[in-house]
Amino acid sequence: MKYGYFDDRNREYVITQPDTPLPWINYLGCQAYFGIISNTAGGYSFYRDARLRRITRYRYNNAPFDLGGRYLYVRDDASGEFWSPSWQPTRQQLENYSCRHGLGYTTIGSRYQGIEASTRYFVPLDENLEIWQLTVTNDRPQAAELCIFSLIEFCLWDAQDDSTNFQRNFNIGEVEVENGVIYHKTEYRERRDHFSFFACSEPLAGFDTQRDTFLGPYRGWENPIVIARGQSCNSIAHGWAPIGSHHIKVALEPGESRQIVFVLGYQENVREEKFDPPNSQVINKKKAKCTLSRYLTSANADAAFEKLRAYWDDLLGICQVETPDVHTNRMVNIWNAYQCMATFNMSRSASFYESGIGRGLGFRDSNQDLLGFVHMVPERARERILDLASTQLPTGGAYHQYQPLTKRGNNDIGGGFNDDPHWLILGVAAYLKETGDWGILDERVPYDNQPGSETPLYEHLQRSFCYTLQRLGPHGLPLIGRADWNDCLNLNCFSDSPGQSFQTTTNKDGKVAESVFIAGLFVLAGCELAEITRHRGRTAEAHSYLAEVAKMKETIRKHGWDGEWFLRAYDDFGRKIGSKECPEGKIFIETQGFCTLAGIGLEHGSAAQALESTRKLLATKHGIVLHQPAYTRYYLEYGEISSYPPGYKENAGIFCHNNPWVIIGETRVGNGDAAHDYYIRINPSAREGISDLHRCEPYVYAQMIAGRDAPTHGEAKNSWLTGTAAWNYYAITQWILGIRAGYDGLVFEPVVPRAWRGFRATRKFRGVTYNITVDRAGPGNQVTLEVDGSAVSGSVVPPPPHGTKTVAVQVTLQ
Ligand code: BGC
Ligand code: NOJ
Numbered sequence: 001m002k003y004g005y006f007d008d009r010n011r012e013y014v015i016t017q018p019d020t021p022l023p024w025i026n027y028l029g030c031q032a033y034f035g036i037i038s039n040t041a042g043g044y045s046f047y048r049d050a051r052l053r054r055i056t057r058y059r060y061n062n063a064p065f066d067l068g069g070r071y072l073y074v075r076d077d078a079s080g081e082f083w084s085p086s087w088q089p090t091r092q093q094l095e096n097y098s099c100r101h102g103l104g105y106t107t108i109g110s111r112y113q114g115i116e117a118s119t120r121y122f123v124p125l126d127e128n129l130e131i132w133q134l135t136v137t138n139d140r141p142q143a144a145e146l147c148i149f150s151l152i153e154f155c156l157w158d159a160q161d162d163s164t165n166f167q168r169n170f171n172i173g174e175v176e177v178e179n180g181v182i183y184h185k186t187e188y189r190e191r192r193d194h195f196s197f198f199a200c201s202e203p204l205a206g207f208d209t210q211r212d213t214f215l216g217p218y219r220g221w222e223n224p225i226v227i228a229r230g231q232s233c234n235s236i237a238h239g240w241a242p243i244g245s246h247h248i249k250v251a252l253e254p255g256e257s258r259q260i261v262f263v264l265g266y267q268e269n270v271r272e273e274k275f276d277p278p279n280s281q282v283i284n285k286k287k288a289k290c291t292l293s294r295y296l297t298s299a300n301a302d303a304a305f306e307k308l309r310a311y312w313d314d315l316l317g318i319c320q321v322e323t324p325d326v327h328t329n330r331m332v333n334i335w336n337a338y339q340c341m342a343t344f345n346m347s348r349s350a351s352f353y354e355s356g357i358g359r360g361l362g363f364r365d366s367n368q369d370l371l372g373f374v375h376m377v378p379e380r381a382r383e384r385i386l387d388l389a390s391t392q393l394p395t396g397g398a399y400h401q402y403q404p405l406t407k408r409g410n411n412d413i414g415g416g417f418n419d420d421p422h423w424l425i426l427g428v429a430a431y432l433k434e435t436g437d438w439g440i441l442d443e444r445v446p447y448d449n450q451p452g453s454e455t456p457l458y459e460h461l462q463r464s465f466c467y468t469l470q471r472l473g474p475h476g477l478p479l480i481g482r483a484d485w486n487d488c489l490n491l492n493c494f495s496d497s498p499g500q501s502f503q504t505t506t507n508k509d510g511k512v513a514e515s516v517f518i519a520g521l522f523v524l525a526g527c528e529l530a531e532i533t534r535h536r537g538r539t540a541e542a543h544s545y546l547a548e549v550a551k552m553k554e555t556i557r558k559h560g561w562d563g564e565w566f567l568r569a570y571d572d573f574g575r576k577i578g579s580k581e582c583p584e585g586k587i588f589i590e591t592q593g594f595c596t597l598a599g600i601g602l603e604h605g606s607a608a609q610a611l612e613s614t615r616k617l618l619a620t621k622h623g624i625v626l627h628q629p630a631y632t633r634y635y636l637e638y639g640e641i642s643s644y645p646p647g648y649k650e651n652a653g654i655f656c657h658n659n660p661w662v663i664i665g666e667t668r669v670g671n672g673d674a675a676h677d678y679y680i681r682i683n684p685s686a687r688e689g690i691s692d693l694h695r696c697e698p699y700v701y702a703q704m705i706a707g708r709d710a711p712t713h714g715e716a717k718n719s720w721l722t723g724t725a726a727w728n729y730y731a732i733t734q735w736i737l738g739i740r741a742g743y744d745g746l747v748f749e750p751v752v753p754r755a756w757r758g759f760r761a762t763r764k765f766r767g768v769t770y771n772i773t774v775d776r777a778g779p780g781n782q783v784t785l786e787v788d789g790s791a792v793s794g795s796v797v798p799p800p801p802h803g804t805k806t807v808a809v810q811v812t813l814q
Helices: 166-172 211-215 225-229 286-295 298-316 326-346 363-373 378-390 420-435 438-442 457-469 516-535 539-559 589-597 606-617 656-668 672-682 685-694 724-736
Strands: 004-007 012-015 025-028 033-038 043-047 054-056 071-076 096-101 105-112 115-122 129-138 144-157 175-178 181-184 194-200 206-210 242-252 257-268 319-322 702-705 716-719 739-742 745-748 758-765 768-776 783-787 790-792 806-813
Touching (some): 025 326, 033 129, 071 115, 071 129, 129 144, 144 225, 175 206, 194 286, 206 211, 298 326, 326 363, 326 685, 378 438, 420 438, 420 739, 457 539, 656 702, 672 724, 745 806
Antiparallel strands (some): 004 012, 025 033, 115 129, 194 257, 319 758, 758 768, 783 790, 783 806
């Protein structure tokens, strides 16, 4: 069953039923002010950091699941009846309803008793505010006397504190109300130099800022006493829970429409000019007023919206494809690229499954995410790389996470995830291939943000590589440390106390447990580093890296191969993990995928064999599971992986993030049919028809789909913020469609299904637009290239002469 449909022309997903299986959400904002919004207007907003600068309050894991948000109420004064045009929180049976999630905006509208009300929510470019544009239309044959009430609940800034420290919080809430604008200023009296404001374009019939006055005793958001009575109380919050609610009266003739604009914004003042007059406690509102005067008109709000549209058109225009498969086109052209930008903005911090307080920006995660967004925002990718590298430790290791507001490594989590450093090499490699900006390697970047410790970025990469060389285990494979890519394979943890963090508890000295996955990663990163080094003219150094890579490949052949597939690891007792000798967890996806994508075993057939074993033992119709058989009990020596019930998350769930590794592996052995088949199994659009089972949004990837051992096999969880976005985008665009950014130019090596007669694409690359046509002349993947009508040998199109704007590339597959 479906709950909506794709409107590809408008680049929207249209939800036609409000009670979706889970909240189906969207993101607002793309620079510093962000919000998440569900299909019933649930969600919250923050400035830069979802933990440290939360603007509105949101209670996670509520019942109903999604409650609290950017709500409006319409009240019919004749009958006293009131409802929410976004369905929540009043949940009336609406006459019609639609939620259009678009790129950076969401429009939710409905009709109830002949009144149409629709709100467009978005964050204008270059502003720290969001706009709600409400249009109310009276479709009744007679005049209507309506009241509109707005509602948000303010968060007392630090979301962690806000949801725990009530003995303090209930005393500190403060607001000001001036000319109908509600200013939230909790802690402004002391060390905060920022406040938020909530304003409305219309004259007010009243307002409220104290939650309990607005709701009334023992009443919830679905039935506030103020709305039942039809009159705001002009309450001023002192302590307790500050909210923002405006009350507007609207009289509409039959057929008449009215637009009302609400603006919710964030403002910082310099400390010396916080107050106006200077010695008072009154907020200096000059800047906020100036901003408000610009956005509280429909015409200006419309103009800001058009700019936002143009921004997204430009970003998505960088890579557009026209293949025989609608799901491929839709995901590549719109939604997958869009999700990659969400992972750029959020990493794993704020979604409906990430509370915004738990996790900042991950070192591994953000470096990988680069693969999906570097072509859209290269300058910002550059800044991200330098920020990440600044949290690297002098040892070459890395803080596992950092907070976006402070850009400092997170001490609670620390480091010791032995795969982390290599992702920096891969992130930088992706950046160099896309941009050709070799100068980034000379940027001086500190370690652990310590002034004075700066070295060129290039040295950070050298240290990343050496980190592993200095940490090899008994078989010559890399020691795993706290974990590798699989945060839940905790081989040095040995935790038997409830509540201990699997990620940070280490009870063994870590000199035995080894990771074949890191070995594969080392091979890939080592090859990239060698290429980078060669480009810098250091041939001998490049050779030394390649020699280490060759050695590691040999070690994998000797100690990382189980006969029919790659082993996963060795545990603290030196016993195999991911071997036919193991009673459970005999085969793991990570090493089959990553080793084959790194090209390990291509020459002697083990890559093909590993892929064959994957197909036989791990592939299901909903995607490829992480391992088999699932762990049926807790293994002290394996950690969190065995803490999950079988079939969920890292315990044999379909971890969508690493399916594309196998997909790329299949392209490396030339199997386009298998690669695209796997791609489609987890493609959200292709799963739209089974939304009742899948349950998450059909327009974005989820981290996990329950595996075959779970009672809910096929059910997705944890949508939006996952490495799945970047890896699938990378797999489909650069490996299946085969349009790949290379150090020396754009590479064309499609490995598409045999049944495809061809496809077209446009790709902007280093300032040039490539208009690409791929035609199949035979069943294989052999490429013949013509560039602007002339034959070019090989598969790389070198940069055209300076000043060239467009290039026509004709690819023929034989
Ligand atoms: C999850 C992992 C995640 C880790 C990081 C674990 O509970 O299962 O997917 O990477 O937490 O915090
Ligand atoms: C999610 C984490 O964000 C990512 O870093 C990790 O690799 C996977 N889980 C697998 O554990």
